[in-house]
Amino acid sequence: MGQVSLRGVRKSYGKVDVIKGVDLDVADGEFIVFVGPSGCGKSTILRMIAGLETITGGDILIDGVRANDLRPADRGAAMVFQSYALYPHMTVGENMGFALKMAGVAKAERAVQVGKAAEVLRITELLQRFPKELSGGQRQRVAIGRSIVRKPKVFLFDEPLSNLDAALRVNMRIELSRLHKELGTTMIYVTHDQVEAMTLADRIVVMRDGKIEQAGTPEQVYNHPTSIFVAGFIGSPTMNFVPARVSAGAAKLTLDDGRSGINVPLSAEQAQRFGKYADSRVIVGFRPENVTLAANSGDGFTVRTEVIEPLGSDTLVFFSIGASEVVARLPPSTTAAPGKEIHLCIDAEKIHLFDPDTDKAL
Numbered sequence: 001m002g003q004v005s006l007r008g009v010r011k012s013y014g015k016v017d018v019i020k021g022v023d024l025d026v027a028d029g030e031f032i033v034f035v036g037p038s039g040c041g042k043s044t045i046l047r048m049i050a051g052l053e054t055i056t057g058g059d060i061l062i063d064g065v066r067a068n069d070l071r072p073a074d075r076g077a078a079m080v081f082q083s084y085a086l087y088p089h090m091t092v093g094e095n096m097g098f099a100l101k102m103a104g105v106a107k108a109e110r111a112v113q114v115g116k117a118a119e120v121l122r123i124t125e126l127l128q129r130f131p132k133e134l135s136g137g138q139r140q141r142v143a144i145g146r147s148i149v150r151k152p153k154v155f156l157f158d159e160p161l162s163n164l165d166a167a168l169r170v171n172m173r174i175e176l177s178r179l180h181k182e183l184g185t186t187m188i189y190v191t192h193d194q195v196e197a198m199t200l201a202d203r204i205v206v207m208r209d210g211k212i213e214q215a216g217t218p219e220q221v222y223n224h225p226t227s228i229f230v231a232g233f234i235g236s237p238t239m240n241f242v243p244a245r246v247s248a249g250a251a252k253l254t255l256d257d258g259r260s261g262i263n264v265p266l267s268a269e270q271a272q273r274f275g276k277y278a279d280s281r282v283i284v285g286f287r288p289e290n291v292t293l294a295a296n297s298g299d300g301f302t303v304r305t306e307v308i309e310p311l312g313s314d315t316l317v318f319f320s321i322g323a324s325e326v327v328a329r330l331p332p333s334t335t336a337a338p339g340k341e342i343h344l345c346i347d348a349e350k351i352h353l354f355d356p357d358t359d360k361a362l
Contacts, residue, residue: 001063002076002153002186003028004049008058011044011210018044020210021058026188031180033189033197035233036207042190045207046156049188050079062153078147079156082163084139086131093118093127096145110149117148120182121175137168141175148183157189161196173199194234198222206230228283228359231352237288237316242324243356244284250275253284253351258322262301264348274353277362285352288316291328292345300345305336317342 004026011019019041026032034042047053049060051072060067067075086095096117097110105113118124121141131139140160147155157176161169177200180187191197197204198218205215206229214226225231231239243256244264250271254261264284266274294300303326309316315334318327319342328344336342353362 001028002026003061003063004154004186004188005061005064006045006049006058007061009045009048009055009060010057011041011048011053012056018210019048019056022210022212024205024212024215026186029184029186031187031189031200031202032205033191033201033203034205034207035191035194035197036213037233038192040207041210042205042207043158046079046158046188046190049075049154050077050156051075052079076153077156078150078152078154079158080140080143080147080160082159084131084143084163086139086142088131090130091127092123092129092131092134092142092145095131095142096127096149099146099150113149114145117145120148120179121145135168136164137172140164140172144179153186155185155187157187159191160189161191161193169193169196176200195236198234204234206233224361225285225352226361228285228354231285231354231361235287237327237329239285239287239352240291240324240326241354242284242286242321242326244282246274246277246280246282246353248279250278253282253348255284256322256324257301262321264346264351266348270348274362277353281356282362283354283356283359285354286346286350288327288329290347290350291326291330292347293330293334294343294345296343300343302341302343304341305338308336308338 006022006024009019009022022045034045036042044053048055051070055068062075093114097114100110100113118127121144123138123141126134126138161172164172173196189200201218203215204218204221206213206221208229214221214230221230221234228241244253246253252266253264255264303319305317305319307318312332315330315332316327317330317336320326355362
């Protein structure tokens with residue numbers, strides 16, 4: 001079992017509150033990913049679960065047992081850090097089995113456990129090598145293997161892929177997903193990379209200033225963000241935000257372009273849903289993939305492009321709507337050029353409304 005519960009967990013350094021009362025339940029076998037900007041407290045929470053940081057207030061429970069005062073070695077958690085921290089004078093096998101050796105496990109049993117972990121991680125042929133003879137991805141596998149042999153209840157990952165290049169990061173994400181399915185062990189993962197969060201997580205926990213801003217499945221967090229902060233943090237490129245006004249009859253939104261405005265017609269269902277905000281100022285959010293080329297020049301609205309980024313699979317087109325910077329994700333065949341006009345439409349079914357005063361979703 002590997003259930004983890006946080007109950008009103010707080011952490012302060014003197015008068016500075018870093019974690020401001022976090023409540024969360026992690027189910028056995030769940031893959032949870034904490035994301036958020038630097039300084040939001042995600043790594044601090046991980047270290048408190050591991051027992052590497054003391055808790056100022058609240059409780060941490062592992063399988064229902066209060067772990068606040070337990071030594072790190074007694075919590076049943078194994079942590080994988082950003083740094084591989086391998087002993088350079090030991091072979092891969094010796095590095096992986098070192099914790100077992102210190103625990104007094106017999107040499108033959110250590111060899112069995114290390115062999116099983118190496119097989120799971122597909123590094124059996126590397127057991128006799130030294131760390132200097134390994135690539136970055138191989139070293140990270142060894143660091144993970146060092147945790148696997150301990151058979152923990154919970155794996156804790158603190159930005160383990162940040163030292164790898166782009167191609168290796170993709171490969172290791174696949175390996176971690178496969179590892180989770182194979183082991184079925186609870187995994188709590190910290191990253192600032194929202195792509196890792198979206199591809200790995202059963203649930204994403206978005207942190208902001210020491211608090212949980214939103215927790216949910218990747219689909220929930222991406223398609224139903226509860227605030228501008230979450231909407232802007234999850235997604236690459238980020239969601240677009242433009243000030244607007246809901247028409248008196250709630251039949252349309254008018255985006256503020258600094259001139260006469262850009263009208264976005266609303267469906268009957270949307271008109272009913274947004275009717276309570278009629279004649280009100282709002283912030284309209286829409287993702288880059290929800291901006292499309294207009295079928296005819298008379299459709300949608302016209303903008304002047306500023307920057308074009310061809311990515312092969314698609315083309316990013318940057319432009320402005322009034323004072324707001326906007327990006328559209330268009331097909332790779334798009335012939336837009338910087339400084340030229342282009343006709344676009346916004347998929348009204350995919351827009352989000354936010355309160356300009358509270359930043360909360362409406």
